[in-house]
Amino acid sequence: MEQFESLLTCCVCLDRFRNPKLLPCQHSFCMEPCMDGLVDYVRRQVKCPECRAEHRIPYQGVQGFPTNVTLQRFLELHANIAGELPDPTAGQVMERCNVCSEKAYCAPCAHCDKKVCEDCKSAHMEVLRREIARINNQIRRGVNRIQDILAIVERNTSNLQTNCGAVAGEVDEIHKRLSKALKDRTDFLRNEIDRYLATELRNLTHLKDNLELELSNIQSNSDLADKYMNDDVEWEDTELVDTKEIFLKTVEFLRNFDYEAGDYNRRIRFIMTHDPNQLVMHVASYGELNITHPNAYSTGLQQNQGLTRSKSDHRLATQFRQQEEAKGWMENEEPILGGRKFGERRPPPPEKHTRDYGTDDYSGYESEHRPSRRFRSRFVRSHQQDNDSDTEVTTRATKTEQKEKEKEKVADTEDATRGPLSGIFRLSDCPRVMQRILDVESGKKKEKKEPPPPPKPVQPTPQRQRPPPPVRQQSEDDEITRLKRQNKGAASSQEPDRAPPRPVEEERNTTSRKPPTPAREASSDGESDDESVGSLQRNQRKNTAPVPKPTVTRRPSASETASAHRPAARAASTESSASTESSGSAVKHTGAILSIEELKAKYSTDEAKPKPRSRFLSAGNERPTPATTNGTAGGAQRVQSRFVGSQRPTPAPAPAEPAHEDSDTSSEEETDSSEESEEEPVTQRKPESQTMARTDIGPLLARSSNARSDAQDNKSKDKDAPAQSRYRTRPSSQPEEEPAPRYGASGSSYSSRYGNKPKDEELTSSLDDDTKYPTARSRYLALKERRNRLARSKSSHTGFGGGDDDEDEPVSPTTASPSAYLAARYGSGTGGSELSRSRSSHALKSRESSPERPVAGEKDGAALSSWARYLKSKYGSRGKERDPSGTSSSTARRLSLGLPLRSANELASSDDDSKNAAGSPISPTAATAAVAGFAAAGSSPRSQYLQKRRLQFSVGNRGSEPGCFTWPRGIAVGPDNIMVVADSSNHRVQVFDSNGIFVKEFGQYGSGEGEFDCLAGIAVNRIGQYIIADRYNHRIQVFDPAGRFLRAFGSQGTGDGKFNYPWGITTDALGFIYVCDKENHRVQVFQSDGTFVGKFGSFGSKLGQLEHPHYIAVSSTNRVLVSDSNNHRIQVFDVNGRVLSSFGEEGSEDGQFKFPRGVAVDDQGYIVVADSGNNRIQIFHPDGAFLRAFGSWGSGDGEFKGLEGIAVMSGGNIIVCDRENHRVQVF
């Protein structure tokens, strides 16, 4: 058998024969690569390895030799007998490996994105494995940060709990005391009244009895006198005298007796020591909640912020990251693994060279840093999110509908377990990984893929518990829309619908995911009802909500800033669109860096589930997230319940009814009272009152909200919502609640009547008013009112509200239906507080955010690190750098960043070193030789630049074919050192690889999408997108790495975001886009989505002024260099547009310029300027000191005719557009 085996083995490759070819000497060999390798091309012979016989090669090459069919049959037979698997490479054609150039069966390698042979691939995989292990170590080292944060969060949770508990207790205590005092006093007064009544009654009865007796006595006396005091009876004189005396006395008594009616006519009156309305006011707002520790969370975090970064960096980085992700969403681009499932092969590469940084590496690195950033941002987000809630629904809905189909596929387990903060999912949950591990364990297969690094699963655990994983929503978007549609019809339980997409969920997921579900049900409740009822319920919900947590809910205080608290507060506050809007505006301030859309997009990721309800409830509630992150089940439960509870009160429908009725009855009372008290047309008044109320509240709310919220909403809300919220949001029980409306109603019944009377009538009518007041209190009010009326002073209002600001129009508060008025007052109160709150939050936000943007140093950290990451992912594994200095500089940076040196990098550098020794361009002069020596020893870009003079190669000549140019202008270096050239008058972009080989082109003349009109500047951002200044179209266009149009922004003009011949363009590490707005003599800054961020520069020649700025570059330290062309200088700004320095003046000496154009900066900060008028390139130290110049006018090598854009490759090569020579030169 063994011999048989050996017969089937090619003696050259020692493998089974593949396509055996029979030589004339009867020996057989595989056609490829064995026979191929035997060919002597010079003599066109092949020498048999076995017998050394030499044979002429047939005309068509070695495949012209006959195939050894017999052998092939044997091979098949053997395969059948032995049950061998068919040769996996059968039928494949050998290609040259793109890495080792060997001929082999090549397969695409995810690491380098090329088709490579098995061996190179395995080597690459080995590299990846090593990198993973290394990053894994970093992760392990970094995990404890998360753990610390977790601990802090836990501590904060308990602190929060105790704090809130204590405050709640306090409030309860006060409540108890107040109600006790009230009750005591009431009882006392009642008793007094009773006692008084009893005494008086007794006295009166007594008097009555006496009087009756008197009366009867006198009557009988009179009768007797009439009857018997005549002559019929014998009376003695004494008797008569006595009688007379008695009668005289009687007369006297009758005359004198005078019942002092006044004594008993008096009434008791109830007089309040304070104005009852004020008292009610005071009680109603008897306390405020003041959040003294606005940064409770962030401070906790700050302590733990990373070793190198400040929190703002995190913020920025996060934003950038999210922005990226969000964009990914919108444009179908890549989130963490480029949208792929784990282990899936990348979709057929749209374009080579564009995305070379190994994804795995990238994500791994991400995972190390991201959590904290996200974490930080979460708190910011919690309220930022509100703003998108209403608008977003629609946009997203349409979007999702379109994408419904594709997204369904994405719903998979790995998405389900995605860490909500970082987007990292648990590797062990991926089906592929599971499969691999299973394979390994059962020993069936050789482990091919790296087993998931253990720490990854460990790390994400704390975060993973949060319900809305960023990515999953994509899959659920459609689901949500579907749900919405369903909800429109009938509110049914969504549970079944939700279940299918993630059947594989583990416990923690299900638990964490529960909260949203009921929430959604609640929302569906609301939705199913018609609008008015819905709004009522909404209010009702709010009203009931506070009961469990009164302390948090009622908060007119302006100082509530802790974002985590805000949602709750807002939920309780009047459900006005204003509140959401105001938060929206707050967002605007915070996130000046991000547009609302972006935020939307970004947060949409987290929002899918909460979204439906966000329409009704202010979005703060959408984030049960903080709860779950706490990790502690208890804490989670608690916070959760608070949020959930507040937004979706279980007793919602039931109490809604009574509440509604309450408000109804109270309003009925009002109308009743006003009707009976006067004859004025009621109908007129009603609308008026409404409008008054509206105007009263509207502006405030509107102001607070910045907003143009729909008036409809406001109106209805003003009518009933404030009325209810006023009394009901108080954490009071039913009985206590009642007095309030009663007061309101009765007290104001007068006022409303009064208010509507013509002023002339008032005096007369006021006289009989007294009789109409049924109670003493109302009389008191009446008196007061009368006084006020007479005085025409504002005190009438103060009687109600104490210091109202619309005194000038006395009608307004009074015409309003009383409760509405009170409500309005109160509403305006809330409005005001809302306003102030939002203002304060703005202030806070701006305070919060301001340090992040302007402080360049901090940003530098982020920029540097992300840049480093970029570098690492780009070069670390490729080893493309040509120059030892390049590698050493990157290693230096790595060192400075505190990152461990990468083995791969070392490998690369060693490789490079050897290459370099052979091929470095050492020029014969002693000076350069010395320099070269220096470079070898120390290596600085300085020396590297000093030896720059010789043209390495040039690309192109005049023409419109690929690889030719017509006035090339902008140039940029993309990932993998591709050269991107704005071929201006050919209206296209051309892409070349680092060796100047044409790769692709895109664009054509026109003004449509993806069309250009004499494009000028070009930039490639960190994710390989092309950003192009479309000069004569006065806009910026963005293309994806494959050259597909993504978006355009800007138009001709001088306003923000408008351009006048935009020229140079660049982008920084965070993706901000800097545009030289040439004819507007300024630089504009945009977010990567095109949102205007800022501008600087104005026409002039003073420092900070610009005249025809042409090109722009941003250093890794975030210094913005602008070629101020007509001022013949380079100006250096910081990212906020403050001038840092400026160098150069007109001239042709070293360091002088004539219309400098292109400017570039390398990663060490060395500045390269295309000194167009002098036809030379000048190189400057980072501080602007002249280093070197080379080049002259002409069309030879190293000569220029009009320079345009310039760029520096990562290896230090300078590429420049030689405009009139229509070429690109590389130095």
Add this chain to the structure above:
Amino acid sequence: MAALPRRIIKETQRLMQEPVPGISAVPSENNARYFHVIVTGPEDSPFEGGLFKLELFLPEDYPMSAPKVRFITKIYHPNIDRLGRICLDILKDKWSPALQIRTVLLSIQALLSAPNPDDPLANDVAELWKVNESEAIRNAKEWTRRYAMDN
């Protein structure tokens, strides 16, 4: 670094699994194309009892070109010079891809038992071998004892 061709892997495996008697070839730890070879002196030859160290390097285009082999242990042999270079046709023009490491080493072993002074590399040795074979053999034994039996 390009990875190892399958053929080298196969050969190495086979060398490990079925070693040739009297020959051991172990790839270097840091370079799989570099082998540490030990060849025992063949019986009935002046080199009997000696353990001869060699180094063997498989060039980039192996098996299309011959491996490079060199004696490290000093040896008194007409076809092996003082630097250990070997004069053997299959290592030169007679190389065939069908040959393998084991066959090469076997050939070298055979060369030890059958010196070919007519195609010399070390001329003085070859001369002596031709002129006074017994003395040459004695020298060879002496060298073998001195250099190849130390350890």
